[in-house]
Amino acid sequence: MSTPPTTAGRATQSAEAEALRKALSSTPRPPRANAVSAALAFGWRGMLKVKHVPEQLLDVTITPVMFVLMFTYLFGGAIAGSTGAYLDYILPGILVMSVLFTTVYSGVALNTDLTKGVVDRFRSLPIWRPAPLVGALLGDSVRYVLAGTVIIVLGVILGFRPGAGVGGAVAALALVVVFAFGLSWVFTTMGLLLRSPNAVMNAGFMSIFPLTFLSNVFVDPDTLPAGLEAFVNVNPISILADASRGLMEGSADATDILVVLGVAAALTAVFAPLTTRLYRSR
Amino acid sequence: MATNSSAGLAIEASGLVKDFGTTRAVDGVDLAVRRGSVYGVLGPNGAGKTTTIRMLATLLRPDAGEARVLGRDIVSEADAVRELVSLTGQLASVDEDLTGRENLILLGLLLGLKRTAAKVRAAELLEAFGLTEAAGRLVKNYSGGMRRRLDIAASIVVTPQVMFLDEPTTGLDPRSRNQVWDIVRALTGEGTTILLCTQYLDEADQLADGIAVIDQGKVIAEGTPAQLKASVGSGALRIRLLDPEQRPQAERVLAGELDSVHLEPDPAALSSGCASTERAVEAVGALNRAGIAVADFSVGQPSLDEVFLALTGHPAEEETISEQAAIEEEQAA
Numbered sequence: 001m002s003t004p005p006t007t008a009g010r011a012t013q014s015a016e017a018e019a020l021r022k023a024l025s026s027t028p029r030p031p032r033a034n035a036v037s038a039a040l041a042f043g044w045r046g047m048l049k050v051k052h053v054p055e056q057l058l059d060v061t062i063t064p065v066m067f068v069l070m071f072t073y074l075f076g077g078a079i080a081g082s083t084g085a086y087l088d089y090i091l092p093g094i095l096v097m098s099v100l101f102t103t104v105y106s107g108v109a110l111n112t113d114l115t116k117g118v119v120d121r122f123r124s125l126p127i128w129r130p131a132p133l134v135g136a137l138l139g140d141s142v143r144y145v146l147a148g149t150v151i152i153v154l155g156v157i158l159g160f161r162p163g164a165g166v167g168g169a170v171a172a173l174a175l176v177v178v179f180a181f182g183l184s185w186v187f188t189t190m191g192l193l194l195r196s197p198n199a200v201m202n203a204g205f206m207s208i209f210p211l212t213f214l215s216n217v218f219v220d221p222d223t224l225p226a227g228l229e230a231f232v233n234v235n236p237i238s239i240l241a242d243a244s245r246g247l248m249e250g251s252a253d254a255t256d257i258l259v260v261l262g263v264a265a266a267l268t269a270v271f272a273p274l275t276t277r278l279y280r281s282r
Numbered sequence: 283m284a285t286n287s288s289a290g291l292a293i294e295a296s297g298l299v300k301d302f303g304t305t306r307a308v309d310g311v312d313l314a315v316r317r318g319s320v321y322g323v324l325g326p327n328g329a330g331k332t333t334t335i336r337m338l339a340t341l342l343r344p345d346a347g348e349a350r351v352l353g354r355d356i357v358s359e360a361d362a363v364r365e366l367v368s369l370t371g372q373l374a375s376v377d378e379d380l381t382g383r384e385n386l387i388l389l390g391l392l393l394g395l396k397r398t399a400a401k402v403r404a405a406e407l408l409e410a411f412g413l414t415e416a417a418g419r420l421v422k423n424y425s426g427g428m429r430r431r432l433d434i435a436a437s438i439v440v441t442p443q444v445m446f447l448d449e450p451t452t453g454l455d456p457r458s459r460n461q462v463w464d465i466v467r468a469l470t471g472e473g474t475t476i477l478l479c480t481q482y483l484d485e486a487d488q489l490a491d492g493i494a495v496i497d498q499g500k501v502i503a504e505g506t507p508a509q510l511k512a513s514v515g516s517g518a519l520r521i522r523l524l525d526p527e528q529r530p531q532a533e534r535v536l537a538g539e540l541d542s543v544h545l546e547p548d549p550a551a552l553s554s555g556c557a558s559t560e561r562a563v564e565a566v567g568a569l570n571r572a573g574i575a576v577a578d579f580s581v582g583q584p585s586l587d588e589v590f591l592a593l594t595g596h597p598a599e600e601e602t603i604s605e606q607a608a609i610e611e612e613q614a615a
Contacts, residue, residue, distance in 0.1 A: 020465070023410030024472050029365070029440045030394035041391040049379050052420060117373030121436065124339045125392055126364040281343070 035128035042135020047142065059105065060147035064098035068154050071218070079219060084159060091155040092172060092245040093217035096237060098151055099144045099180045100212060104204035106140045107187030111197045123280065130276040137184055144180045148173040164250030171252075172244035175260060179240050182264030185271035192278035217241050236263045292317040292444050292475035293338060297347030300333050307333040309499030310347065315492070317352075320466065320476045322490030324483065324590075330499040331479040332372055335446045338477065339369040351444055368442035372449050372479075374429045375436065378422040382413050382432050385421060389439045407435040411465070427458025434465055444475045451485060463488060483590065497594045510589050518582065519554045519562040524575040526550040532574045539565040550577065 033041070050057060071094060076086030110133070113119055122132050152160075152169050162168045187204050194200045214228070215237040221229045232238050240260050246252030293315040300308040308330040315321040323331050336342045338349055340360040348355065354362045369375060376385045383404050390400025408417045411431040421429060430450060437445055447466070451459040466489055470476060480486050486493050487507045495503040495510070503510060519540065523532055526549040533552060536543045540554045540561065556562050562581045569576055 019406075019410040020468055023406050023435075024438065024441070024468050030396075030399075032365075033392055033394040037394075038392055041388055044391075045377070045380065045384075045388055048384055052379060052381075116378065117371045117375040118377045120336070120339075120341055120371045120373075121369060121375035121389075122392075123341055124364055124367065124369045125389075126361055127392055131392075 033127055035131060038127040038131035039135040039138060042132050043138040044135075046136055046139020050139075050143075057143070057146065060098075060102050060143045061150050063101070064094065064147050064151045065154055067094050067098055068151060068158070072158065075218070087155065087158060087160050089220075089245075090218065091151065091160045092248050093215075093241045094155075095148055095151045095172065096176055096241045096244055097212050097217055098147050099176050100183060100208055100237065101205075102144055102147050103140075103180050103184040104187050104201065104208055105143075106137060106184040107189075107191035107200045107204055108197045109140075110136065110188050110191035111194065111200045114192070129280060130272060133188060133272070133275055133279060137181055137188070140184060141177055141181055144177045145173065148176060162248035164248055168248045168250055172247040175247060175257065176240065176244055179236075179260050179264045182267040185268055185275055188275045189271050189278065192275060211235065211237055215241060236260065239263075290316055291350075292319075293321070293349070293351055293477060295334075295338065295347065295349035298334060298337055298344050298349055299346035300330075300337060300342060301345050306499055308337070308344075311496065311499070311501055313349075313494060313501070315475060315477060317475055318470065318473050319491040320470055320478055320489050322486030322493040323477065323479045323496055324481070324486045324493050325496035326481055329496045331481075331496060332448055334496070335369070335448050335477065335479055339367055339446050340364055341369075366443045367446060368437040368444075369446045370433050370437045370448060370450060372452070374421075374433050376421050376429065376433050379420065381418050381420055382424070382428075383408060383417040385432060385436055386439060389436050393440045395440075403439055407439065411435045412461075425458075427454050427461065430454060430458065430462055431465070434462070438469070438474075441472065442474060444477070445469065446477050446479075448479045449481065450478070451480075451482065459485075495590065495593055503589075503593050519556045519565060519579065520546075520582070521552050521554075521566070521569070521579040522548065522577045523550045523552075524577045528574045531572065532569055535568050535572050535574065536565055539568050556581070 068091070071090055072083050072087050076083035076090075080086035080089060113136075119132075152173065162172075164171075187200070190203055191200050194203060215232055215235045217237065221232040221238070224232060236259070239256050243252055243256035243260050246256060291314055293313055295311060295313040298308055298311040299306070311330065311334050313321070313323075313334075323334065325331050333342065337344050338351060338356060340356055340363050343357060348357070350356065351363045352366050354366065356363050376382075377388070380388065386404035386407055387397075387400045390403050391397065395403060405414075405417075408414045411434070413428060413432060413435070416424060416428055421432065424432065434447075434450065450466070451462050454462065463485070466476060466478070476489075478486070478489060490507065493505065493507055493510060494501045521532070521536075523529060529545065529550065529552065533543050533545065536552060536554050540556050543552060543554045545551075546553055554565070556565070559581055562579075566576060566579055
């Protein structure tokens with residue numbers, strides 16, 4: 001801003017008026033943002049929020065640490081005979097549980113977002129319809145990766161040594177995050193259907209909690225009553241836990257991986273369009 | 283109101299209806315807004331203003347009726363409408379958890395600007411709206427006036443052809459209000475059509491070329507500010523006395539000169555309907571001769587407040603259905 005050295009007040013005022021006039025003069029409308037860049041812009045928004053309020057990462061860092069320590073040292077001896085033996089069994093399972101629990105927060109965050117005026121602006125923009133949602137989940141996927149990394153690193157510190165090395169651990173983490181992306185669409189749908197962030201939190205955990213515990217994450221299903229065992233064996237979370245154990249050990253079953261990817265795709269195919277429709281019509 | 287010549291219209295709506303549960307928020311609204319004009323939609327809380335704007339901005343689907351923005355249908359061509367309009371909502375439509383600069387860059391990216399262009403545009407707007415110093419601060423720490431300015435800046439990252447402004451100065455101090463008004467005037471200078479919802483009568487009077495008065499979901503009057511005032515009848519003489527003790531005496535004198543005399547809430551003030559300036563001058567002269575000291579007096583058209591009272595039978599401040607309740611019901615729906 002060039003201010004001529006005359007009476008300061010006047011100069012500032014006219015400079016402001018000039019800046020306003022310049023800013024208002026037509027900015028030609030560029031071609032529409034394509035789907036990918038719109039979704040990435042929303043992903044960037046998610047990252048900025050983490051940057052401004054880093055405390056919100058506590059739930060994806062502290063909680064997994066708590067789970068690992070608690071299950072390993074509290075239940076390890078009773079369930080597997082020694083904490084070391086149990087750590088090998090449970091670490092891939094805790095990875096699954098922690099990341100899946102984090103997906104509930106995607107629904108909570110969306111519900112919170114809806115109470116704010118900015119959603120009206122997003123909805124009135126000419127962009128690819130699912131972009132705000134896909135972008136937010138891309139941002140959340142970064143949180144899932146972070147939660148998973150915390151678990152694996154802590155496991156290694158405690159003596160967990162994946163048979164397939166770093167590559168196996170990364171592959172297991174990637175599979176879990178892909179499944180979490182699919183599952184989080186269920187919670188974003190809940191986030192749009194329920195009235196308050198608390199309601200989403202309650203409904204979310206009331207569904208993910210039993211599903212996780214009624215899987216092979218914590219115990220070998222052979223020890224269970226027959227009916228329960230049958231359920232646990234078909235629970236997709238069991239299959240995901242098996243697949244991630246397999247990937248870490250280098251003995252993954254291709255069918256397990258395919259089933260996990262299939263379920264993730266199916267959840268996305270059903271709940272992503274549903275979420276998008278609800279987001280638009282609310 | 284079926285208009286045959288719709289070529290010059292930026293917004294045309296006929297019979298718009300929106301129900302929330304059992305509440306009919308908008309009950310057959312017709313609008314015709316000329317291109318390049320500022321059109322005021324005036325009404326108390328809960329009159330249906332916000333719901334109308336949200337339908338026009340494609341955020342809500344009308345239950346009946348139809349509307350076009352620059353010839354595009356708001357339901358069947360919603361996506362085309364979104365390319366033409368921008369919305370500044372009643373709740374500030376900016377992200378409180380981001381900084382001012384980040385908000386503007388985000389919108390630039392979403393509107394199709396490349397990263398560098400979005401940054402340049404954001405800097406330009408921050409400068410123009412006096413927000414450069416606050417650019418790096420989170421919006422939740424902004425004052426009401428700064429937030430509003432950012433909100434409007436966000437609406438013109440790419441110049442819209444039609445802009446919806448929902449109560450842009452509600453809750454602002456007079457200085458911030460004047461800044462917003464200046465921005466609105468500057469915008470119309472660039473040819474943008476503005477639909478302005480307000481519950482402030484002087485705001486519509488200051489900015490709008492045409493006004494629709496809306497009450498309980500219906501347009502109850504329409505016209506230029508001057509027409510609306512004229513439709514209510516003659517002008518008024520307003521007088522403030524130096525000494526409130528003399529008011530009963532002044533009332534008797536005025537009653538002899540003019541038609542109707544009202545005592546105002548201010549204990550030193552009176553007003554009276556009067557058809558012409560000449561009669562008003564005579565009446566003030568009569569007060570003077572009777573030895574009643576007049577502190578000041580004015581002759582003018584009735585205020586839009588008086589217009590509202592005359593049109594609806596209740597003052598503009600009275601709440602009918604709480605707009606908040608309507609919004610909540612809408613979110614529950």
